[in-house]
Amino acid sequence: MDKRRLILLTALLACLPFTAWAGGDDFGWIPGFEVTKQFNKRLDLSFDGELRTRNGFKNVDRFDLGLSVSYDLFDFLKINGGYSYLRTYKPREITL
Numbered sequence: 001m002d003k004r005r006l007i008l009l010t011a012l013l014a015c016l017p018f019t020a021w022a023g024g025d026d027f028g029w030i031p032g033f034e035v036t037k038q039f040n041k042r043l044d045l046s047f048d049g050e051l052r053t054r055n056g057f058k059n060v061d062r063f064d065l066g067l068s069v070s071y072d073l074f075d076f077l078k079i080n081g082g083y084s085y086l087r088t089y090k091p092r093e094i095t096l
Contacts (some may be wrong), residue, residue: 028054028061042072046082062088 032050039045046068052061068082 028052029057044070046070060089062086 034048
């Protein structure tokens with residue numbers, strides 16, 4: 001087997017999805033997205049979001065939404081400001 005085929009086979013095996021279990025059968029899913037709009041060479045606006053599930057996709061654990069603006073002052077310096085709304089679902093414990 002030549003070197004090029006070995007590298008290709010290794011890369012394909014590295015891309016296969018592997019499942020890892022950490023402490024039980026509670027698993028979830030964390031999808032996210034980000035949308036960026038460039039208004040000119042220096043100004044960008046970005047909107048992102050994320051949703052986390054747990055307990056086998058049965059419960060929503062948390063979600064967050066974010067909005068940010070970035071501006072290139074110079075070629076080596078960029079400023080960025082934004083806001084993130086984070087909502088976590090935690091069941092309340094009632095003790096008597």
